[in-house]
Every structure is written in C-alpha cells, then in structure tokens.
Amino acid sequence: MQDPSFEVIVVGGGVAGLGVAWELAQRGRRVRVLEGRHVGAGATWAAAGMLAPSAEIGFEELDLYALGRESLARWPVFARRLEAASGRSVGYRDDGTLVVADDRDSLRALRRLFDFQTDHGVPVEWLSGEEAVDLEPMLSPRLPAAIVAPGDHQVDNRAVLRALHRAALASGVDVREETPVSRIVPGADRPEVVLADGTTLDARAVVLAAGAWSASLGGLDPAPPVRGVKGQALALRLDPDRGLDLRHVVRGPDAYLVPKADGRLVVGATSEDGVPDTRVTGGGVFRLLEGAVAVVPGVEEMEFVETWAAHRPASRDHAPLLGQSAHPGVFYATGHYRHGVLLAPVTAEEVAAAVDRTLAGAPETAPVLAPFAPLRFPS
Ligand SMILES: Cc1cc2nc3c(=O)[nH]c(=O)nc-3n(C[C@H](O)[C@H](O)[C@H](O)COP(=O)(O)OP(=O)(O)OC[C@H]3O[C@@H](n4cnc5c(N)ncnc54)[C@H](O)[C@@H]3O)c2cc1C
Structure with a gap:
C-alpha cells in the first residue's frame, strides 16, 4: 500500500471521513481512506439522522447553533450532489x-x-x-x-453513509476497510500513518476522522480531547x-x-x-x-x-474539532458529538477546503470554522 500517488490519508470511514475524502477528490486530490472495521461500523450508522439545530439549540452553544444552521442550509444541495454522484436517495425529508x-x-x-x-x-x-x-x-x-x-429536517443517515461510500469510490477515493491505524506520526513535510500490522504509509496530509476512537490512536501528543x-x-x-x-x-x-x-x-x-x-x-x-x-x-x-x-x-466542550491541528500535517474532522450528520456538509466542504488550500501552499481557515479550531484546547 506504499503508494506515493496518494496525497491525503483519511483515518475513519464514517460520515466525517468519507465526506472529507469525497470533497477532496472533487477538488482533484488523490485520497485514501483507512477504515479499521467497515464503513458503517461507528456512530453514523447508529444515528437518527435529525438535522435539527433549532430544536436542539443549547443555552451556552450559540456558535454551534450558527454552524448547525449553516450546515442545514447546505444540506439540500449536498444531498442533491450526493444523490447524483451515487445514484442513491439519501432520504431527505423536510416535514419539520x-x-x-x-x-x-x-x-x-x-x-x-x-x-x-x-x-x-x-x-x-x-x-x-x-x-x-x-x-x-x-x-x-x-x-x-x-x-x-x-426548518429542522432529517435524512436517512444509513442511506447517506452508503451514498458517500459509493460517491467516494466513484470519484477515485481508495477506501480500505479492515485496515486499522495504530499511530499517526506528524511531520510538516510528509506525516506518516502506522497501521496495526506495522505497515507505514505517508502522505502530504492526514485527516483524523475516527469518531469516538480519535483519542485512542497513538502518536499525537496531546491527543484530541474526544x-x-x-x-x-x-x-x-x-x-x-x-x-x-x-x-x-x-x-x-x-x-x-x-x-x-x-x-x-x-x-x-x-x-x-x-x-x-x-x-x-x-x-x-x-x-x-x-x-x-x-x-x-x-x-x-x-x-x-x-x-x-x-x-x-464528544469533545471537551461538545463542539467539533475542525481543521488544522497542533500537529504538522494533521487535520481533524472529529468530535461532532450529537450533530455529526447535521454537520456533514460543512465538515466535508470546509475541512476539505482547508486541506486543499494548505497543499496548494496558501493555508487559510474559513471564518465559519474559526470557533471550532482544534487549537482552542490547550494541551
Ligand atoms: C444513538 C445516536 C443517535 C444520533 N443521532 C444523531 C442525529 O439525529 N443527528 C446528528 O446529526 N447526529 C446524530 N448522532 C451523532 C452522529 O452519529 C455522530 O456525530 C457522527 O456519526 C460522527 O461521525 P464520524 O464519522 O466522526 O464517526 P463514526 O461514524 O463513528 O466513524 C468513525 C469511523 O472510524 C473508524 N475507526 C476508529 N478507529 C479507527 C482506527 N484506529 N483506524 C481506522 N479506522 C478507525 C470506525 O470504525 C468508524 O467507522 C447520533 C449518535 C448516536 C450514537
């Protein structure tokens, strides 16, 4: 699997990892997804698919509400693109x-x-x-x-997962299931990923999207507080x-x-x-x-x-960690807690954009992601 043709390695094949991988492939990046078990092994398959920022607004969580509204506004177009790319319905419903x-x-x-x-x-x-x-x-x-x-809608989260898997494959993403990662080794030039079987892979960027397991991977100190x-x-x-x-x-x-x-x-x-x-x-x-x-x-x-x-x-403040981490070459798309399906479009589009811009030599974080920078947590 040592293949220099892959620029980005995504760890985790849930809605966050597949979404970022698919968007990166749309931008012409060559992407490999490493999934420890199988697509659908994590929280995404188990979710209820609610896209409900208004009903779920938290008293102390206005930034998260704004992010949820932004993502909800992007869902109809995201769903149409995903359905066109995969040939499958994602069961979007707008009954409220x-x-x-x-x-x-x-x-x-x-x-x-x-x-x-x-x-x-x-x-x-x-x-x-x-x-x-x-x-x-x-x-x-x-x-x-x-x-x-x-305005609070819903999708069929299991259908979204299947559609993302298919769309990612169709756009050239190399999705490897039953490929657990044991360690991520940061490095501005080419960060490395070490598999459970000892194989070492490198890429120009690594995206950590391992859901509730994100803190259990070795090599990142501090580990993401998830x-x-x-x-x-x-x-x-x-x-x-x-x-x-x-x-x-x-x-x-x-x-x-x-x-x-x-x-x-x-x-x-x-x-x-x-x-x-x-x-x-x-x-x-x-x-x-x-x-x-x-x-x-x-x-x-x-x-x-x-x-x-x-x-x-769940992160320490229950908001996601999105974008460049404290570790050179390593980006996070994790910590989505109760809102990973709602936040799928904004996560996929904006984390992919952040990785893409960095690889193009012009790193920049979208204002919508600023409150969710992984760097907000001191070590
Ligand atoms: C009961 C329930 C209901 C929910 N309802 C909603 C809802 O209505 N609306 C909503 O927006 N959100 C909901 N959520 C939250 C939502 O499911 C999550 O926020 C979201 O699915 C997280 O996606 P993810 O891709 O980060 O993680 P996951 O879907 O968990 O994917 C992570 C993947 O990483 C893989 N992985 C882990 N470790 C490794 C490793 N070392 N190497 C390689 N791969 C690895 C796992 O096998 C897994 O497939 C709900 C969650 C639950 C549990």
Whole structure:
C-alpha cells in the first residue's frame, strides 16, 4: 500500500471521513481512506439522522447553533450532489420537528427553551396541545404544548453513509476497510500513518476522522480531547394502514421519534458517559419506550424491529474539532458529538477546503470554522 500517488490519508470511514475524502477528490486530490472495521461500523450508522439545530439549540452553544444552521442550509444541495454522484436517495425529508412537553415540569422547560429560541431569532412557533395534535394526529391528546421548528429536517443517515461510500469510490477515493491505524506520526513535510500490522504509509496530509476512537490512536501528543458517549436506540415499524404513522420528528422530554422513509420509526436515545461497551440493556430499551409512549401512545401497537448502540464522539466542550491541528500535517474532522450528520456538509466542504488550500501552499481557515479550531484546547 506504499503508494506515493496518494496525497491525503483519511483515518475513519464514517460520515466525517468519507465526506472529507469525497470533497477532496472533487477538488482533484488523490485520497485514501483507512477504515479499521467497515464503513458503517461507528456512530453514523447508529444515528437518527435529525438535522435539527433549532430544536436542539443549547443555552451556552450559540456558535454551534450558527454552524448547525449553516450546515442545514447546505444540506439540500449536498444531498442533491450526493444523490447524483451515487445514484442513491439519501432520504431527505423536510416535514419539520415538534418539541413537546408532557407534564408541568417539562412545560416549564419548553417555555424556557421557546423564550431562548425567540430571543435569538430561531424560527419556531408555539402551539397549544390541540394545535399540535391537529398537525400530528398520533400525538397524545394530553400534551400541554409544543414548539414547531418547521426548518429542522432529517435524512436517512444509513442511506447517506452508503451514498458517500459509493460517491467516494466513484470519484477515485481508495477506501480500505479492515485496515486499522495504530499511530499517526506528524511531520510538516510528509506525516506518516502506522497501521496495526506495522505497515507505514505517508502522505502530504492526514485527516483524523475516527469518531469516538480519535483519542485512542497513538502518536499525537496531546491527543484530541474526544471521548465516547454511548447512545442506545431502537426502531419500530410504522403501519399507515392501521393509522400508525408520523410525519414530523417528535422530540419528547425522554425520547425522540424519527419516522423514516423506509417505514421504520427510530426511537432514541440514551446518553451514557463513561460506558465503554455497546450492549443494549433492558433499562435502556424500557426508558426509551416509556418516553416514546408518553408522547405518542400508538407506539404500543407498533411492531418492534431492532435495537442498537454506539458512541458519539464528544469533545471537551461538545463542539467539533475542525481543521488544522497542533500537529504538522494533521487535520481533524472529529468530535461532532450529537450533530455529526447535521454537520456533514460543512465538515466535508470546509475541512476539505482547508486541506486543499494548505497543499496548494496558501493555508487559510474559513471564518465559519474559526470557533471550532482544534487549537482552542490547550494541551
Ligand atoms: C444513538 C445516536 C443517535 C444520533 N443521532 C444523531 C442525529 O439525529 N443527528 C446528528 O446529526 N447526529 C446524530 N448522532 C451523532 C452522529 O452519529 C455522530 O456525530 C457522527 O456519526 C460522527 O461521525 P464520524 O464519522 O466522526 O464517526 P463514526 O461514524 O463513528 O466513524 C468513525 C469511523 O472510524 C473508524 N475507526 C476508529 N478507529 C479507527 C482506527 N484506529 N483506524 C481506522 N479506522 C478507525 C470506525 O470504525 C468508524 O467507522 C447520533 C449518535 C448516536 C450514537
């Protein structure tokens, strides 16, 4: 695999790595992706595919909200390009998102969220419980109120992954699965990547996109401050013929429900910090179903399809690390935490642009990436 014709090595074949690789190939760069297991082995396959910066806005996270809005605005064109390049649908849906309360405490929290959203110009609307049921008849008639975020959309994340894989291959990216990397050795001239089998590869730039595993690779000191936060999720079967159908993404206080074009209803997700395994537990499934039934009682009638768990790559401040790292020749596209699917277009386009400009001898960081520079973390 020692092949000087590759200019960039990307470590990790999730949405971040494949996205950056595909964009770099569009710019004429020769790219190799090294994926330790198989495409879809990480968080991207396990996600719910929500593109929901408005519903998920965090009180201390206005930069992240701006990045999410920017990425959401790019999604329709990104999806069309990806579908054209891969010949596959990515299941983009623009039905909007409902955030609902189900008791007095969650109603207070919903009101606080709405006040914060409107103070910051987030495009949302307050609905009474009745108005919410008019919009989404499967909602519980007992819900006191809801916020509708019409601009928060969704994609089928598994379809996105398959499309990115195919588009990357079609544009000449060399995607190597079952090729774990054990170490990245920085170097401004030609950084090196050492594989688990001892093989050493070099390139003009390396992009670290290994998701929740990003801190476990050797050679980078300091390592990126990224840890895994376990999330369990499950899927049920919608059945429109029996009146079991949802159009909107519904976010309740204890679970969210995401209807997919293939007829699944994804229910997520637990958030378990410091839990290294990916076991699906009775307690996890119980709490998700309980949270789902509280807001959409018809869930009780739906066929059970599957469960899964994976780790979200969370940085110390829960915002992504994007662009040139402290290590010469090494770029980061990691730490996307709960938003890696939402942030796919901006990550792919802007990290690829940063690498491309550096290789062209004119390094420059796009203003949109500035708050997310890996260098914001002291060692
Ligand atoms: C339950 C759940 C629900 C979610 N819902 C949403 C959502 O609705 N919307 C949203 O925007 N985000 C969501 N997320 C978050 C989103 O999934 C992640 O932010 C995103 O997928 C991260 O993508 P990634 O490419 O960085 O990582 P991953 O998809 O994890 O990919 C990393 C890849 O790197 C590979 N790798 C690891 N170590 C090595 C190594 N040493 N050598 C080579 N390869 C290696 C892995 O095998 C893996 O394939 C959710 C996450 C979870 C767990």
